[in-house]
Amino acid sequence: MSTLRVTVEHLTIHDHPNADALELAQVGLYRAVVAKGAFRTGDVALYIPEQAVLPQELVAELGLTGKLAGSAANRVKAIRLRGELSQGIVCRPRALDGTDLARAAEEGTDFGAQLGIVKWVPPVPVSMSGEVEPAPELLPWIDIEHLKRYPEVFAEGEPVAVTEKVHGTACCLTYSASSGRVQVTSKGLGAQRLALVEDPGNLYWRAVRAHGVAEVAAELAAELGAARIGVFGEVYGDGVQDLGYGADSRRGEPAYAAFDVAVEVGGRVRWLAPQELATAVEGRLPLVPTLFTGPYDARRVMELADGRETVSGRAVHLREGVVVRPLGERYSPVVGGRAVAKVVSGAYLTRKGGTEYE
Template sequence: MRVTAEELTIHEHPNADALELAQVGLYRAVVAKGSYRTGDLAVYIPEQAVLPMELVAELGLTGKLAGSAANRVKAIRLRGELSQGIVCRPTALAGVDLAKARADGSDFAAELGIVKWVPPVPVSMSGDVEPAPELLPWIDIENLKRYPAAFTDGEPVAVTEKVHGTACCVTYHAEGGRIQVTSKGLGAQRLALVEDPKNLYWRAVRGHDVARVAAALAGELGASRIGVYGEVYGAGVQDLGYGADSRRGEPGYAVFDVAVEAGGHLRWLDPEELTGMLDGRLPLVPTLYRGPYEARAVMELAEGRETLSGRAAHIREGVVVRPLRDRYSAELGGRAVAKVVGAAYLTRRGGTEYE
């Protein structure tokens, strides 16, 4: 999570005379009318940021933010319009040249005392850990609304459904046939979970025979390491269950990515290659669209009902966009992959966001 200087585009609020919409990338945040003009620079604080109470008070937001301490930024609807993040000019940055900071990509999170919100992890998702420096890397997927130039119009892409579960990475080592299992949060710390039959991630990995499939992939692709990235889901994991119940049986599981290391080179399976190699072997996240990229169509796909269960059990979390040929993105500073989270999902009540 980064707190950055951004150029604003101001739009009229359709339902409030005293409010306007400040656009950053494709995000929009509600602001007081007249506070900014199009072309102005301001600081953008994203969702899931936790603010120090002094800054909360300075911004006039006492008692208005999310969380038990009312200090967490969350998407909300204000007079019918979705507001994501906070646009402001904190006094602590009064002497900062925001134009230069924007050009340099400066991050003000530490200076402002802002940290990312990390929810407490349920016991079933935690466990004993061990150092694991040889894990295959975890790719943090950025939001397309923050990086709207990540894809070009007409570029061939695949759009898959973003499943609201907890991400699980399996690293398979061809030498010795060893596997390591980790979560998103632990993987970022280069930690693996010690095998435990009660642990949610290990239950999913063993229940869906992920290690056997990873071993087969390694043999077919001549790989020294295989990384299988999947979403573990079901009632008891997050607030959206997709008709599965992890508390009474095998957790739901759906793969969204595979990394292959061969000859010292790491690559990611392209969407069609992923489907071709795993279909019938492991469950996959649903593909909603393949074709030319068009931003508005992708935003529309982020809304609606989920398709994973086949029963449209509840709202969709959102979507993930990838090019049909994996590539580098200068806009993202890494692999070209981005997500869009649905407005209905962001503003639902009683949501959970365990990592």
């Protein structure tokens, strides 16, 4: 998941091709359906992104009672309105009356807490939960921002790798060379510096044991002279999420695909660049599919996010999206961290009966 920030943004307004009374307000590369005439290009307004949970008072004020997602009808979710994908809500709530919105946009002020807007936390199935223990030495996974929200992360023509985003649950393993200790966690628990106590019934531990992830981490630590190694992979299959890729984790071992490795050497943590990662784990662990390597082209990346998945080799269902990384690992001032971004397909966002366990 990406971080949740509720900010004021500059708008670009486009015609809605299928509705005379509606328009499209563009924020970054996102577009949200708005009433015709409500905004003009150059205006500033609050942008509430997907996965935001709104207080009922704000839902009512915006005229969205009964129109949002979730059991309480208060969660922002991508939808199609008259055939156009609408991602997020563009508005000017009364609570911001008197606020200098232009200045707030310039300063990037986050109004989430003031408005009582929080990030949606998906439920956790029993197979993904378990007893936990403190793990301050974990190498946790990071939030990946959406390229549509931050289109300046990559420069046109910059060498990048585009990999398929697999719909599963992130398994984060940390191996400490000095002690040989292996700690396994999920993305959500890892962010809290909590590890899952080993349990043969736990999904993450089942995947780690089935694919020898800990052994690979130990080998990499020795080869790279690392004090700690973090191996990050997606655990997937039927019984994990609604997109199973033809694998069944309920009757067999969970499917697994590595997507990143972090290495600590001399007290400094770095991420393996895409080609270095491929070389390091080739023949040792399955990897998420690489769809493209070459000069960055925003339009091509958006096109790659859609279509059918390539994980199963049989294109059994739609693609969740893609993840973009530079071929040379670097810092991005745009997101204030590692230069990496994702694009999620519209078909995935608007599918019926989807699950989003973390």
